[in-house]
Amino acid sequence: MSRAILILIFFIGLLSSCVSGNSDKPAGSAKYQQYYVQGEVLYKNYCSNCHQADGSGLGRLYPPLNKSDFLTENFASVVCLIKNGVSGELIVNGVMYNQPMKGNPALTELEVAEIATYIYNTWTNQKGMIEVSEVTALLDACGEN
């Protein structure tokens, strides 16, 4: 069953890699769709318990991902913290949050790209597709700035 899904995902990936090559608007591409759909599944598994399905967060415990100035202004940090976690004070929309978020070290770069694509293009966010190559570069640079 899971093998069949994997093969299917691989096939879709193969297919979309051809499509995205000539697409200037990744938001409409098959690759984008695949990242987005996978990202949504991963988001529900790893993120939505705290950040909620609608990205609104919870009180002053878990910051929002929707209408979040932090998300908009700190793309590199967000990519790093999806994988590595974050602790200490974090100001989002002028509110100080201080609940440690554990990292998800088992996430692959592809999965981080899929989650980032999902959260950056859902609710009111419209950043467009996040490529694995971007994620790889950002993850390599985590902790350097």
Add this chain to the structure above:
Amino acid sequence: MNWRKTGQHPATSIQRLLLSIASAIFILSCQVSEKPLPIFGQREVVGTDTVYHTIAPFAFVDQDSAWVTNNTFKDNIYVADFFFTTCRSICPIMKTQMLRVYKATADMPDVKILSHTIDPEYDTVALLHDFADRLGVKSARWHFVTGVKDSIYKIAQTSYFATAMEDKTEPDGFIHSGAFLLIDKKQRIRGKYDGTKEEEVNKLIVDIQKLREEK
């Protein structure tokens, strides 16, 4: 088979009488408001009294450094659960749902909430205070308590029939159930709900009202 038999042989007058008595009882029992909530756990009959399972004596400290004991809930209804602040799996959902219970019972001073941390080494009073504050809990109706770890695990398992224990093989280090337990004014368990499911928590909110109206 039996149906066919009675179909072949018309019911005797005694059978008819019994049937009408049975249906009368049935109709009457339907008219007596709604079925009361069940009482959980073992019961013993002592003389003419039935002794029910109740919550064992406890003493924990809440987010305001105040002692919380059975007496804190004297003549009150309360909802109990087990969580820890750094849990990423079900606790945030439980807290989202418990917040709904808290808001739904905002004008009910006789309804309280008792959330036990199962990670008392990390979840200190100060941390629980901050957690409650950040969750938006202002009133003293919702106690976030910490205490001796073994006492918390023991009361979870033996008094509330809930699962709570350490397990280093789990990513977050603990196993616990997402149950919300509804406790009545006599410290008896009257309901168990999955605190991660919105529909179950809806039922809990209805049952709280039912329990308040119970004489």
